[in-house]
Amino acid sequence: MLKIAFFGAAGKMGRRLIALAVADPEVEVVAALESSQSPELGRDAGEVAGVGAIGVAITSSLAASVCPDVVVDFSSARAFDAVEGLARERKTPLVYATTGISDAEVARLEDLAKIVPVMRSPSMSPSVNLAMKLAQDAAKALKDSDADVEIIERHHRYKVDAPSGTALKFGALIAQEMGIDSFCDGRSGRVGARPHNEICYHAIRVGDNPGEHTIVFGMLGETLEITVKSSNRDAYALGALTAAKFLVKQAPGRLYDMKDALGLD
DSSP: OEEEEEESTTSHHHHHHHHHHHHOTTEEEEEEEOOTTOTTTTSBHHHHHTSOOOSOBEESSOOTTOOOSEEEEOSOGGGHHHHHHHHHHHTOOEEEOOOOOOHHHHHHHHHHTTTSOEEEOSOOOHHHHHHHHHHHHHHHHHTTTTOEEEEEEEEOTTOOSSSOHHHHHHHHHHHHHHTOOOEEEOOOSOOOSOOSSOEEEEEEEOTTOOOEEEEEEEETTEEEEEEEEOSSSHHHHHHHHHHHHHHTTSOSSSEEOHHHHHTOO
8 A cells, every 4th residue: 555645635636636546556655744834734635625633633743653655745835855854864756746936946856756756746637648749739739830829727725835736737738849939928008019929928817716728829810729627626636646556656857747747758
């Protein structure tokens, strides 16, 4: 049975991770970690997740006696030092699913990946990762056309970073295929004609939307759109569990992503 420690256990994603992990016969929740300021500290993680007591209390640190096979982080970029530090100190594989970290922090994950298996993905959703593959294929096919590329993303009102990490990943994949090197975040005022060699991101924050991305390839006379939508957070949580099961079988040496777990390369 795969023993998992979860960071961000009391958050919206963390609660669904705990609930779905408890329902998975191949997984055991051995630790539920949260900020030292969390009001849920000390409570049973299963009760917080709405699935009943599981005998694992939410704590701010990992007990020395607890030895997870893998750490899954779905917390906040503010917790990066604690998450990376734990994986490095314990030599424990890490599924890092939090967005909004800096380039320097990405470099630290790349360095950590030399020691233990590490996966970083802006989205754990299988459908989102398949949509990325489709967008990459479309970009490759349209690279010599007159296609303009725009990326529209919608998330809940509480999301703190924009554009989303998933939107940025879509943009990076498309830019690589089409040779695009200019990016913008929305438009305002008399900006003039649209530059062709540009990808523009548009971030919408409304209600409780768990995530929606539309990639627009606009040509003269026709438009191709690739859209992927989530109706709840379960796709991301189930994807993270899939990632954890994949990662513990891998060797260190490079930074893995969700495409590896899904066999999409």
